[in-house]
Amino acid sequence: AKANGSSLTFGRIFCLIIKELELDNFRSFSHARLDFVPGQNYIFGQNWQGKSSIVDAIGFALFGVAIFPKKVAGTAVTSDHLVNEASKHGAVELRFEQDGFEYSIHRSLPGGRVSLKKSDAEIAVGIRTVAEKLVALLGVDVKLFQNIFFSDQDDLRKSLEFSPEERRVFIERLLGVEEWKQRIESLLATRKALEEFLADL
Numbered sequence: 001a002k003a004n005g006s007s008l009t010f011g012r013i014f015c016l017i018i019k020e021l022e023l024d025n026f027r028s029f030s031h032a033r034l035d036f037v038p039g040q041n042y043i044f045g046q047n048w049q050g051k052s053s054i055v056d057a058i059g060f061a062l063f064g065v066a067i068f069p070k071k072v073a074g075t076a077v078t079s080d081h082l083v084n085e086a087s088k089h090g091a092v093e094l095r096f097e098q099d100g101f102e103y104s105i106h107r108s109l110p111g112g113r114v115s116l117k118k119s120d121a122e123i124a125v126g127i128r129t130v131a132e133k134l135v136a137l138l139g140v141d142v143k144l145f146q147n148i149f150f151s152d153q154d155d156l157r158k159s160l161e162f163s164p165e166e167r168r169v170f171i172e173r174l175l176g177v178e179e180w181k182q183r184i185e186s187l188l189a190t191r192k193a194l195e196e197f198l199a200d201l
Contacts, residue, residue: 019102022093025083026053027084028049061094063134
């Protein structure tokens with residue numbers, strides 16, 4: 001996992017630098033605190049040692065259960081599924097730096113109560129308010145994060161066997177290219193309709 005990631009939206013550069021991740025009764029962890037160093041950070045371990053839980057915790061801290069497209073036992077993932085089996089309650093706290101300011105986001109389990117702080121001052125509380133603040137702050141919404149930063153490892157493993165054309169389609173799907181193509185087609189159709197309307201006038 002990389003400790004920092006950046007995206008460019010409408011000419012503005014967004015760069016989030018993860019500083020610390022704290023887990024309490026989250027998935028396979030009873031309690032853990034991970035300090036990230038500047039630059040790249042790598043997580044190594046045997047199968048079933050909690051590597052995916054760390055990545056899941058980062059996604060969950062930022063976007064809640066909406067980050068999980070997968071199903072568990074035929075039902076959508078809920079915060080109850082994420083609490084360590086030996087516990088009833090859990091929490092994830094992610095501390096990060098953005099534009100020189102320190103932020104922390106704390107999300108509890110179950111129920112997903114969430115708060116966002118900037119330099120220890122609370123700036124947003126509640127799922128919707130925090131989500132709106134994070135999109136403005138990071139330039140990434142849950143769908144873009146899923147597609148680019150949070151790809152399923154089985155999908156990535158399969159991509160190694162793709163032909164060049166299959167790989168192109170796979171990458172376009174990850175980046176949400178199809179959605180942008182549809183938006184562009186819609187804009188072109190609107191432009192054509194307006195041009196016809198002006199011609200009639």
